Amino acid sequence: MATKTDPPVLRDPAFLRLWVGTTASGLATWALPFVLGLAVLHRELDAVGLGLVLAARTAGFLAAVAVGGVLADRHSRRAVVLWSALAAALAAPLLALGLGRSLVLMAAAAAVAGAGQGACRPAFQALTAEIVDPGRRQQANAAMTFAVRVSTLAGPTLTALLAAYLEVGTLLLGIGLLWLVAALLPGRGAASPTLSAVPAPGSSFRADFLDGIREACRHPWFLAGLAALTSVIALGYSATSVALPLISRDRYGSEWVLAAAMTAYTVGALGGALITARWRPRAQGWAALAGLAVYGLAPLSLMLPVPPVLVIAAYALIGIGIEVFNVPWFTAIQREVAPDKLARVSSLDFLLSYGLAPAGLALIAPGIEAFGVTPVLAVCAAVCFLAPALAALVPTARRFGR
Numbered sequence: 001m002a003t004k005t006d007p008p009v010l011r012d013p014a015f016l017r018l019w020v021g022t023t024a025s026g027l028a029t030w031a032l033p034f035v036l037g038l039a040v041l042h043r044e045l046d047a048v049g050l051g052l053v054l055a056a057r058t059a060g061f062l063a064a065v066a067v068g069g070v071l072a073d074r075h076s077r078r079a080v081v082l083w084s085a086l087a088a089a090l091a092a093p094l095l096a097l098g099l100g101r102s103l104v105l106m107a108a109a110a111a112v113a114g115a116g117q118g119a120c121r122p123a124f125q126a127l128t129a130e131i132v133d134p135g136r137r138q139q140a141n142a143a144m145t146f147a148v149r150v151s152t153l154a155g156p157t158l159t160a161l162l163a164a165y166l167e168v169g170t171l172l173l174g175i176g177l178l179w180l181v182a183a184l185l186p187g188r189g190a191a192s193p194t195l196s197a198v199p200a201p202g203s204s205f206r207a208d209f210l211d212g213i214r215e216a217c218r219h220p221w222f223l224a225g226l227a228a229l230t231s232v233i234a235l236g237y238s239a240t241s242v243a244l245p246l247i248s249r250d251r252y253g254s255e256w257v258l259a260a261a262m263t264a265y266t267v268g269a270l271g272g273a274l275i276t277a278r279w280r281p282r283a284q285g286w287a288a289l290a291g292l293a294v295y296g297l298a299p300l301s302l303m304l305p306v307p308p309v310l311v312i313a314a315y316a317l318i319g320i321g322i323e324v325f326n327v328p329w330f331t332a333i334q335r336e337v338a339p340d341k342l343a344r345v346s347s348l349d350f351l352l353s354y355g356l357a358p359a360g361l362a363l364i365a366p367g368i369e370a371f372g373v374t375p376v377l378a379v380c381a382a383v384c385f386l387a388p389a390l391a392a393l394v395p396t397a398r399r400f401g402r
Helices: 013-041 047-074 077-098 103-131 134-163 168-184 205-217 220-250 256-276 284-303 308-336 339-355 357-371 373-392
Strands: none
Touching (some): 013 047, 013 103, 013 134, 047 077, 047 103, 077 103, 077 168, 103 134, 103 308, 103 339, 134 168, 134 256, 134 308, 205 220, 205 339, 220 256, 220 284, 220 339, 220 357, 220 373, 256 308, 284 308, 284 373, 308 339, 339 357, 357 373
């Protein structure tokens, strides 16, 4: 437990460097799709090309996140952050070079950028556990997720302001500079896996990855929570991405409900990060899963002919709820998982929860066309409420721990 004499985690120079590096990577991640969208507006890239480039980035992310987890457990987490972020940084000028000239070059560069982003994620998680003592990790994870939400809110806004003065190619180079900050600024953690825990020199990637899966299976709360998180993101997030724009246009006759709801979600998430920095309920796992279940309000609010203010309020609540889940979830993984397998287990988290989101997106639109908006949203809402409730029935889920 943290004591009253412990300084705030952002006053720790080592964590502050990691936090700034993570924030820079978040800004770069969220700015890239927006900058490429500007390229479409400037007719330097067409809509098909935009879809191909973004798909290549997603493929690179999914391919690298598991590899990054194994490498971060085999080697220095700091080194994995360095080289993966450098790869993303080097991809930025290649994107700029291919803009308006070679779609193949842009797609390849986007895949490299996605791979750098994917490899960074588990390494950043494990590096946080190395740098921050256990009593302050929840505060640290709250600060990290706060940075992510600020990036979500500020990234497109800052990019739009800069776009008034800079060309798209220059903005892409700026994204590369952000990745350079993410690569060079974080320091090495004070702790690292013991020599006896490091995989043997001849061990294969497959064996190391399976070892991470076995470690994940030792924690029933993790498997149950990951199943619930994956279900909510695949269906609840997909409902937000596909149904919200349609309902904003068709029911309310304007896109302002879409913009207001997404802004309310981000603001709510910022509030949720602040709440979880210090809130320590006794049944923390149950509280976190209840926060995750709040996501069911998103499809539920879209099913019913409610005033727009209720849709916006629902999205503010789900923003709070998702961080009430995220922060204790990350903290529990860092606390309960064996330190030498932490990055691999974290990579499983990102691989499944984010990796299956495109599958949900692919199913929602045809489902709406075949069955209508209301039945599809009803199924999404039911899954969002029921999946966390079922996960809470697992005995170790109450406190996310043994």
